[in-house]
Amino acid sequence: MAVPFIVQPRGNPRRAGEGDTRAERGEAMTARADLGPLAPYLSDDAVTDVFVNGTSGLFVDRGSGPEHDPTWRASEREVRDIATALIARGGRHIDDATPCVDVRLAGGVRIHAVLPPVATSGTSLSIRVPRLARANLDDLCRGGAFDEGVRAWLTRVVLARENVLVTGAAGTGKTTLLAAMLAHTPENERIVTIEDVAELRIAHPHHVSLEARQPNLEGAGAIGLARLVRESLRMRPDRIVVGECRGEEVRELLTALNTGHDGGAGTLHASGLDDVPARLEALGALAGMDDHAVARQVTSAIGFVLHLERDRTGRRRLARVGRFTDAGGRLGITEATPWE
Template identity: 70%
Template sequence: MDVRLASGVRVHAVLAPVSTGGTAVSVRIPRVHAADLDDLGRLGAIDLAQRAWLEQMVHGRKNVLITGGTGTGKTTMLAALLAHVPPHERIVTIEDVAELRPRHPHHVSLEARQSNLEGVGAISVARLVRESLRMRPDRLIVGECRGEEIRELLTALNTGHDGGAGTLHASGLADVPARLEALGALAGMDPPALARQAVSAFAYVLHLVRDPGGLRRLTQVGVLRRDGEHLGIEEVRPW
């Protein structure tokens, strides 16, 4: 069972006999107040130079992909960036399970829907990305890229929807190209096509880590590039 309560709390439960040791419950409690870049600075996630550059990037409407492992703060970083979007702009966020609550007055949240017991009624993230383009978003955000929605996001970002963003699970910056190619394959995109679209779509890749002490930090920034027929990445220091 995987549900989101009205309060925003996510509950995931696995019952016996699937969970051989008995019922296992995981609870994920959202932040009451979404962070902004100043909050991340106070927490030690970014330094002053990074903070200034990140805000400049948001105001410059650069498309960005935020990567990292589980629990590294990808959603928190994304919400913090969105808090600095000008208030007159419309942000449309699309997620498998709605978690993003940016500190912004003009935010529309769309959430995917699973099929019912009869196997009908599903609404995928990929479909929501397509539908969102009719909502005239100033910023199009996909909370987490897991499958075929990568094709829809790349298409949108390459057709004039600047200032967009997405997140992706990746263990390290060097792993990002392979992860994108794997998602592209699920969407029927071969490596050369994926490389062309991704290089054009994303200005920067922000990679986050969680250190042994639990501190979540922005540690690397990369720029996607073509490496023959495949996708590559180069680490940069733009601040």
């Protein structure tokens, strides 16, 4: 298979959340069309993820899990060339010295590439494709994520400026639900989001998106999430949102939410609602917090935990809602149905 792939500069990509305009949709479609031999897979609006596993094949997820495409053929050299070109489009460089790279392209497409020998079966590509249309709570309700009573309650949670933590495994729709909820934020409020790779697309007129920066080839210039949370406090935000808590930034977020910054949110990977306290204790330990400090900070800062699951058919749903408890200095959680 010949893989013609010309990398062309596109200027600065539009930041997520600047409004679902016709120009923005056109930019996203153009970005997808420029993905060379992968463009036919990404032009389908139903596609959420594309995976290339070296010479082992290509898999496409259209909402019901990855499915193998038997028509795809590519050598290791060709897959590596695709990965190199895609990473270059995102303004970064991948080679044997830097074999693992994550970038976001114009239009919000997210590319993660890993080269051999780190990827033992050949160059690995993982591509996440944002929906062109922003989902809202009505859409999620119609899609079976929750019923009408829960939809109305989620709207009240936003308007009441409750701090929430959205949890679930990868691909359960944490970012989608959070963006849909934040779209109900009053227009006179300023939302600042902080993410490793900017994915939150919020239908709101005053959304500022901050994205972490990886170190350069010399290992300098990195700007992590913890620093961005601190920087956001100087931007007079009405709501602070951390796209995914995975390290010491959890301390900065909890501190902010405990000092008058109501209406904030974060997402967290967890396999079940009952696993969330242990995950937060582990992240707190990375930030130098003991279990007692985590329990006091979390129970004071977070109003509700919204846990999402994805069933075998690919349907994503709000499975459980929890509230944190302080059980003798250790963080606990109880299930709640506050809309009843």
